Amino acid sequence: MRRAKPDPSSGSSPAEDDAILSGLRSGSKEARAALAGELAGPLLRVARRLVGDQDAQDCVQDALLQAFRNVDRFEGRSSLRTWLYRIVVNAGLQRLRARGRNREDALENPYSEFDASGCRMVADVGDLPGVEDLLLRKETRDCVRAAIDELPADYRAVIVLHHLENHGIGEVADLLDITPGAAKMRLHRARLALAAALEPVFRGACE
Amino acid sequence: MKRRIRGVIMGRLPGMITCRALDEFIVDYLEGALAENDRVLFERHIRFCPDCRRYLARYRVALEAGERILSEMDEPVPQELVEAVLAAVTSREP
Numbered sequence: 412m413r414r415a416k417p418d419p420s421s422g423s424s425p426a427e428d429d430a431i432l433s434g435l436r437s438g439s440k441e442a443r444a445a446l447a448g449e450l451a452g453p454l455l456r457v458a459r460r461l462v463g464d465q466d467a468q469d470c471v472q473d474a475l476l477q478a479f480r481n482v483d484r485f486e487g488r489s490s491l492r493t494w495l496y497r498i499v500v501n502a503g504l505q506r507l508r509a510r511g512r513n514r515e516d517a518l519e520n521p522y523s524e525f526d527a528s529g530c531r532m533v534a535d536v537g538d539l540p541g542v543e544d545l546l547l548r549k550e551t552r553d554c555v556r557a558a559i560d561e562l563p564a565d566y567r568a569v570i571v572l573h574h575l576e577n578h579g580i581g582e583v584a585d586l587l588d589i590t591p592g593a594a595k596m597r598l599h600r601a602r603l604a605l606a607a608a609l610e611p612v613f614r615g616a617c618e
Numbered sequence: 619m620k621r622r623i624r625g626v627i628m629g630r631l632p633g634m635i636t637c638r639a640l641d642e643f644i645v646d647y648l649e650g651a652l653a654e655n656d657r658v659l660f661e662r663h664i665r666f667c668p669d670c671r672r673y674l675a676r677y678r679v680a681l682e683a684g685e686r687i688l689s690e691m692d693e694p695v696p697q698e699l700v701e702a703v704l705a706a707v708t709s710r711e712p
């Protein structure tokens with residue numbers, strides 16, 4: 412299921428990195444243009460996945476300008492690219508949160524419910540069609556799209572980073588500065604929200 | 619098997635886990651990241667519990683449908699957007 416992961420740190424040698432870094436430190440316009448030219452595309456890709464076109468542009472511009480301004484704070488523990496990637500991801504998350512879809516309590520009614528002895532209660536609706544068949548129905552696609560749009564900011568970020576950007580759970584946790592346990596919980600809750608949204612489709616498809 | 623009886627069996631017998639406990643494993647299970655021992659517990663539970671079998675099937679479908687729709691919505695970054703960012707960050711002093 413995993414695709415090859417684009418490595419944000421690939422594409423240039425450490426020597427080139429050093430040259431760009433010292434250029435940035437001395438305020439060189441060429442160094443800024445070189446870095447922006449290389450990274451604008453990849454950074455826009457992740458930002459768009461998180462927040463869409465309009466906000467993506469602002470996220471990436473702000474991140475690059477911030478990097479130019481604060482290059483002295485860059486400690487060199489990660490590559491310049493990883494550092495910028497992290498700034499963009501967090502800027503995107505902040506914008507998502509600012510849109511107000513941060514009500515995790517909207518998902519208080521979880522898809523998985525248990526009785527007193529810890530037993531799950533799932534309605535038996537017969538055999539489920541495969542995902543291919545389900546996705547042929549417009550109803551399914553609309554349902555999934557709406558559910559994705561409704562996801563709280565933190566859940567959307569985890570889904571995008573894991574399923575589109577192909578980061579493992581540990582990397583997602585690291586990027587968002589949360590524990591791996593919290594990253595798993597968000598991923599799980601986000602999937603439950605999708606499953607809950609799809610329940611009418613499941614029932615309809617099995618009838 | 620009646621759900622209540624199953625609950626007692628799953629909750630008390632060694633080598634069995636409850637449905638509730640299954641949820642704690644499900645993300646790692648689908649990542650292929652469960653320790654061997656836990657994977658055995660997970661799969662044994664699924665074998666004995668029709669409710670969790672249905673749940674896992676729907677969970678998987680939801681996850682795959684979500685991933686699919688997200689990738690479909692994911693178009694290449696328009697060149698104008700790249701140009702706009704480049705213009706903005708190189709034209710002004712940071």
Ligand SMILES: [Zn+2]
Binds near residue numbers: 530637640663
């Ligand atoms: Zn069960």
